Amino acid sequence: MRKKVFAANWKMHKTRPEAVGFVDELMAAGPWSGEAELIICAPFTALAELAQRMHNTPVKVGAQNFYYEPQGAFTGEVSASMLKDVGCTHVIIGHSERRSLFAEDDGVLHLKLKTALEESLIPIFCVGESLEQRQAGEAEAVVRKQLTAALGELFPRPDQWMIAYEPVWAIGTGVTASPQDAQAMCKFIRSWLAERYGLANAAEIRILYGGSVKPANACELMILPDVDGALIGGASLEPLDFAEIVRRGSLD
Ligand code: PEP
Numbered sequence: 001m002r003k004k005v006f007a008a009n010w011k012m013h014k015t016r017p018e019a020v021g022f023v024d025e026l027m028a029a030g031p032w033s034g035e036a037e038l039i040i041c042a043p044f045t046a047l048a049e050l051a052q053r054m055h056n057t058p059v060k061v062g063a064q065n066f067y068y069e070p071q072g073a074f075t076g077e078v079s080a081s082m083l084k085d086v087g088c089t090h091v092i093i094g095h096s097e098r099r100s101l102f103a104e105d106d107g108v109l110h111l112k113l114k115t116a117l118e119e120s121l122i123p124i125f126c127v128g129e130s131l132e133q134r135q136a137g138e139a140e141a142v143v144r145k146q147l148t149a150a151l152g153e154l155f156p157r158p159d160q161w162m163i164a165y166e167p168v169w170a171i172g173t174g175v176t177a178s179p180q181d182a183q184a185m186c187k188f189i190r191s192w193l194a195e196r197y198g199l200a201n202a203a204e205i206r207i208l209y210g211g212s213v214k215p216a217n218a219c220e221l222m223i224l225p226d227v228d229g230a231l232i233g234g235a236s237l238e239p240l241d242f243a244e245i246v247r248r249g250s251l252d
Pocket of ligand 1: 009172173210212
């Protein structure tokens with residue numbers, strides 16, 4: 001049985017007081033029994049305070065980015081060990097906004113995945129096709145290439161990482177992939193994992209869906225056999241919406 005994961009991606013939102021206010025409301029909306037995994041991926045500035053606040057709760061704290069070098073003259077960057085130092089356990093890698101707005105290519109993503117795994121930070125590795133690629137019938141080929149290029153020779157244990165399938169056309173648009181399309185791609189990803197890492201490993205790796213997940217569609221998406229949770233942007237900014245997604249998405 002794969003435990004469901006609900007990861008909030010706050011992007012560039014929330015000051016420290018706003019972040020603390022969110023988790024206080026989220027905790028009040030519980031109890032969260034630990035049956036599902038909850039992760040808040042916050043801006044760098046809020047990470048330390050959130051991790052302290054969430055210590056000894058089932059809620060984990062993740063970052064949205066880092067740089068793969070351990071230290072040095074990299075003005076403006078933050079390393080994996082710095083993230084661990086403030087209490088992060090997870091990090092998003094390969095989000096489409098990092099790929100398109102910050103020119104992160106497969107080579108950079110490979111180095112980030114490698115470093116995160118070496119540092120025992122759990123990557124939430126994002127893949128997904130654009131609308132043009134889907135319309136051209138290239139969705140699976142694009143996702144396969146993203147996985148192959150970024151993974152390279154890496155062989156993580158199933159509990160060391162997770163994948164988020166995020167079709168670019170569904171991110172922040174209000175347009176959600178149909179349950180059929182989401183399931184088809186997550187199943188494709190799992191079969192790619194099985195070819196590469198064997199059936200037993202593939203059966204354990206969590207594959208999340210991301211792209212305009214909200215309380216109204218959480219149930220129909222999270223019930224899909226190869227969807228093990230959600231990466232949530234816009235709807236994760238409101239604690240009660242996030243709580244409702246977790247609640248509805250955890251129903252079997
Ligand atoms: C995201 O940014 O990862 C995301 C899925 O955003 P949204 O839920 O707003 O589509």
